[in-house]
Amino acid sequence: MVKAVVGANWGDEGKGKITDMLAKEADIIVRFQGGANAGHTIVNDYGKFALHTLPSGVFYGHTTSVIGNGVALNIPVLMEEIKSITDKGVPAPKILVSDRAQIVMPYHILFDQYEEERLGGKSFGSTKSGIAPFYSDKYAKTGFQVSELFDEALLKEKTERVCEAKNVLLEHLYHKPLLDPRKLLETLHGYREMIEPFVCDVSSFLDRAVKERKTVLLEGQLGTLKDPDHGIYPMVTSSSTLAAYGAIGAGIPPYEIRQIITVCKAYSSAVGAGAFVSEIFGEEADELRRRGGDGGEYGATTGRPRRMGWFDCVASKYGCRLQGTTDVAFTVLDVLGYLDEIPVCVGYEIDGEVTTEFPVTAKLEKAKPVLEILPGWKTDIRGIRTYEELPENCRKYIEFIEEELGYPITMISNGPGRNDIIYRDKD
Ligand code: GDP
Numbered sequence: 001m002v003k004a005v006v007g008a009n010w011g012d013e014g015k016g017k018i019t020d021m022l023a024k025e026a027d028i029i030v031r032f033q034g035g036a037n038a039g040h041t042i043v044n045d046y047g048k049f050a051l052h053t054l055p056s057g058v059f060y061g062h063t064t065s066v067i068g069n070g071v072a073l074n075i076p077v078l079m080e081e082i083k084s085i086t087d088k089g090v091p092a093p094k095i096l097v098s099d100r101a102q103i104v105m106p107y108h109i110l111f112d113q114y115e116e117e118r119l120g121g122k123s124f125g126s127t128k129s130g131i132a133p134f135y136s137d138k139y140a141k142t143g144f145q146v147s148e149l150f151d152e153a154l155l156k157e158k159t160e161r162v163c164e165a166k167n168v169l170l171e172h173l174y175h176k177p178l179l180d181p182r183k184l185l186e187t188l189h190g191y192r193e194m195i196e197p198f199v200c201d202v203s204s205f206l207d208r209a210v211k212e213r214k215t216v217l218l219e220g221q222l223g224t225l226k227d228p229d230h231g232i233y234p235m236v237t238s239s240s241t242l243a244a245y246g247a248i249g250a251g252i253p254p255y256e257i258r259q260i261i262t263v264c265k266a267y268s269s270a271v272g273a274g275a276f277v278s279e280i281f282g283e284e285a286d287e288l289r290r291r292g293g294d295g296g297e298y299g300a301t302t303g304r305p306r307r308m309g310w311f312d313c314v315a316s317k318y319g320c321r322l323q324g325t326t327d328v329a330f331t332v333l334d335v336l337g338y339l340d341e342i343p344v345c346v347g348y349e350i351d352g353e354v355t356t357e358f359p360v361t362a363k364l365e366k367a368k369p370v371l372e373i374l375p376g377w378k379t380d381i382r383g384i385r386t387y388e389e390l391p392e393n394c395r396k397y398i399e400f401i402e403e404e405l406g407y408p409i410t411m412i413s414n415g416p417g418r419n420d421i422i423y424r425d426k427d
Pocket of ligand 1: 011015016017040042413415
């Protein structure tokens with residue numbers, strides 16, 4: 001049985017916590033896209049961790065953590081991350097890395113920085129992890145697959161060829177120091193040594209696992225609105241954030257993905273630039289940011305304060321639809337317990353007309369939120385374990401949003417811990 005855990009919005013919905021929780025009953029957890037540019041925050045018995053490349057199941061002894069072919073693999077970052085968890089007493093996780101995954105090169109990170117510098121105020125708000133240059137090279141067919149590290153002649157020829165082309169840009173566009181192919185080759189030899197113990201034919205491994213009826217979790221990074229096709233282009237990421245891409249980025253048949261758990265946060269947050277219709281500002285935003293998540297809404301990778309907003313039914317309904325949602329996990333609901341009234345964005349007004357369909361970016365820029373105000377519940381709901389025990393206004397908030405989304409909310413997360421979850425039977 002293959003399940004996907006993905007985000008409905010801009011990321012940071014709490015996917016890490018939901019994956020970590022579901023990983024208890026899973027055998028294999030797979031990252032299928034993205035790289036070390038975003039992070040999951042996980043709180044468990046070992047402490048609090050920010051993971052960037054490793055899947056959220058690494059804390060269990062019984063799971064295998066897989067880095068699929070769709071991932072932007074930063075080898076030194078992966079090594080550091082493994083060390084950071086084992087240093088805190090987590091048993092060495094079982095990790096497999098696809099021989100078809102491609103490698104984030106040191107120059108991808110440089111090009112990311114140089115391009116942001118060049119664009120100045122018009123930049124995309126990149127995390128400068130090399131993700132956009134990495135995926136550009138992958139599709140321009142000048143990327144390096146993990147398997148290629150083990151073919152010395154190819155590696156030597158390719159590093160020379162790639163440096164030649166990159167150096168033209170470095171010299172004439174960016175006016176920066178040039179790459180030395182010999183040094184690059186040495187770096188790649190180091191990468192080869194580091195990654196060798198983990199390399200695997202992941203799609204064959206998963207094929208066997210699926211036939212043996214193992215439970216496989218596909219863990220998405222970011223959310224629908226950051227998808228390069230269906231998101232708020234160009235303020236998107238460079239790999240698909242949709243569950244459908246799980247089939248490609250892990251190498252499994254699409255029909256094997258039987259459950260798609262789309263994570264929606266009870267309010268909105270976003271990082272980086274781009275239209276954000278239900279955004280709030282000033283003291284109202286500061287308070288939600290301070291109280292949000294587990295210790296405030298700040299980027300797990302960059303520490304940047306996140307932009308805050310009310311729950312956006314238009315964006316989330318669209319986000320759930322594109323994911324192919326079977327279940328919604330509604331998270332971080334406990335945070336809203338301080339509010340007397342909770343505004344919810346139920347429509348977008350664009351050029352005087354109200355719509356509930358999420359528009360293309362040019363129209364999105366013009367959208368104004370249509371808000372509906374729901375009563376708050378003014379209680380701390382952490383520790384509650386059954387739906388019936390939730391305050392009435394809290395249940396009404398959930399049911400209102402469920403109706404607007406059109407997808408069943410089957411899990412409600414009311415705290416950062418593994419056990420802070422309320423299952424709701426929808427049968
Ligand atoms: P992800 O990238 O989707 O995994 O999300 P992040 O890890 O960036 O953000 C989720 C943050 O919210 C983390 O700090 C989690 O520990 C925290 N979190 C997750 N679920 C809940 C919840 O139900 N309540 C609270 N208060 N915090 C939560």
